[in-house]
Amino acid sequence: MVDKHYRRQAVTEALHSAWNTQHVEVSLFDKDIFLYFEHAIDYAKVIRDAPWTVTGNLIIIEQWKEQQDWSFDKMEVWAQLHNIPPEVRNAKTASNLVMRIGIPSQIMLIDGISMPQRVAYLRATILIQVATSLKTYINIQRSGKEFRALIKYERLPMYSFYLRIDWT
Structure with a gap:
């Protein structure tokens, strides 16, 4: 604001x-x-x-610390990674993938059914730099093939996906 x-x-x-x-x-x-x-x-x-x-x-909300320089240049967001090959849906690989977007604090492997289809994706809380452009995908190399994992950010204003914004 x-x-x-x-x-x-x-x-x-x-x-x-x-x-x-x-x-x-x-x-x-x-x-x-x-x-x-x-x-x-x-x-x-x-x-x-x-x-x-x-x-x-x-x-952007930061907890009060008396001797802190208030920069408001980082924030945690929820992100989903879709189109992940089944063989990389494990805790170790998931962590490596999420670190390509930001610093993870929580990672969940979602695998189930949301009527009428099966869903399988990674969901993570990540710390990102707000002044950098948001990634919309990451490439994954597996068995000589390249997969594009799509990134969906939860609860962010839509314009932040398309514009580079001066947040500070």
Whole structure:
């Protein structure tokens, strides 16, 4: 929400509605917005379910640390990797694939049925640099063949896929 002006009440209402938390205090200081959570469990839920947007603008949330330089240049996002060959759907290879996108903190191998079809993909939480373009695919070499694994990012504004944005 860089270089944009929002009323505190509008931001508070949008976040409270999206997050369904008990109470979040929104404080504006200069060009920064500070959030104070009444309950630690609410904060944990908000971080776990990130990323979030307000009026189409991405919100990057960092935990307060007194001696920290606030750069807001990284964020965790959920990403899915589709079209993964069956022989590479294992924990070790999955980790190597996800590291080609960003720094993983969680990786899940999804394999099941979503009516009426079978689904199999990797789902991961990854730390990315927000000022770099998002990858839309990665190439995988297996048995002399090249596969293109498609990357789908969850809950990001659509324009972030097509434009290089100055996030800072």
